[in-house]
Amino acid sequence: MNTPIFEFLAARRSVKPDRLAAPGPTPEQLRQILTVGARVPDHKKLAPWRFIVFEGDARKSVGEVFAKACQAEESQPPSHVRLDMERERFLRAPLVVAVVSSLKPRPGAPEWEQILSAAAVCYNTCLAANALGFGTTWLTEWIAYSKTVREALGLKESERIAGFLYIGQPMEKPEERERPVIENLITEWTA
Numbered sequence: 330m331n332t333p334i335f336e337f338l339a340a341r342r343s344v345k346p347d348r349l350a351a352p353g354p355t356p357e358q359l360r361q362i363l364t365v366g367a368r369v370p371d372h373k374k375l376a377p378w379r380f381i382v383f384e385g386d387a388r389k390s391v392g393e394v395f396a397k398a399c400q401a402e403e404s405q406p407p408s409h410v411r412l413d414m415e416r417e418r419f420l421r422a423p424l425v426v427a428v429v430s431s432l433k434p435r436p437g438a439p440e441w442e443q444i445l446s447a448a449a450v451c452y453n454t455c456l457a458a459n460a461l462g463f464g465t466t467w468l469t470e471w472i473a474y475s476k477t478v479r480e481a482l483g484l485k486e487s488e489r490i491a492g493f494l495y496i497g498q499p500m501e502k503p504e505e506r507e508r509p510v511i512e513n514l515i516t517e518w519t520a
Contacts, residue, residue: 337459337460338456341456341459342502342503342505342506343455343464343465343466343467343503344464344465344466344495344497344499344500344503345466345503346421346422346466346468346495347421348464348499348500348501348503349421349422349423349464349465349466349495349496349497349498349499349500350423350497350498350499350500351423351497351498352423352497352498353384353422353423353424353463353496353497353498354424354458354461354463354496358461359382359424361457361461362454362457362458362461362463362496363380363426363454363457365453365454365456365457365460366380366450366453366454366455366457367450367453367454368453369446369449369450369453370445370446370449371446372437372438372439372442372443372446373435373437373438375433375435375438375443375446377430377431377432377433377438377443377444377446377447378428378429378430378431378446378447378450378491379428379429379431380426380427380428380429381426381427381429381482382424382425382426382427383419383424383425383426383427384423384424384425388419388420388425389416389419389420391419391481392415392416392417392418392419392420393416394477394478394481394482395415395416395418395419395472395475395478396412396413396415396416397477398415398472398475398476398477398478398481399411399412399415400412401477402475402476402477418470418472419493421495422495422496422497423496423497423498424495424496424497425493425494425495425496426454426493426494426496427482427490427492427493427494428447428450428451428454428490428491428492428493428494429447429482429484429488429489429490429491430443430444430447430448430488430489430490430491431447431485431487431488432444432487432488433487444489444491447491448491448492450491451467451491451492451494452467454494455467455494458494458496462498463496463497463498463499464496464497464498464499464503465494465495465496466494466495467492467493467494467495468492468493468495469490469491469492469493470493472490472493473489473490473492473493474490
């Protein structure tokens with residue numbers, strides 16, 4: 330017998346950022362989402378991640394950073410259309426949360442485990458927002474790897490963007506997509 334949480338997880342879908350409308354979460358809902366999002370496996374209790382929240386005019390101002398990064402880092406001068414697209418990148422949803430993987434050197438807490446913990450934060454944050462009725466998508470896109478963007482966001486050398494989480498009201502129910510055949514992904518180890 331399937332439980333409501335099992336059915337919720339089985340039906341989970343990402344919503345494209347441009348299909349997310351206002352309103353986004355209230356400040357109280359956002360705090361709730363991030364609190365639940367951070368409730369993930371975390372070996373040695375390091376919290377090797379942090380959040381950067383973009384809403385309101387902050388989404389537009391960071392778009393200027395993206396346009397400047399595009400101009401500085403592209404091998405060919407970008408078109409005005411491309412620069413406008415970069416300026417509007419975070420305007421596709423009412424709220425964007427960057428999850429920053431923030432490695433903390435600690436014996437017994439391997440780097441890989443800390444990175445996986447940040448990935449778990451991304452997914453858990455999406456699930457928390459979904460549980461409150463919001464649509465989400467988890468993306469990185471080129472901006473996560475841009476030196477200009479990393480510097481503008483104040484990332485340290487040991488930090489990386491694990492994902493940008495777009496959150497808003499889904500404009501429609503997303504269509505189901507083809508899923509992998511689970512039997513093709515399972516092997517059983519035998520001695």
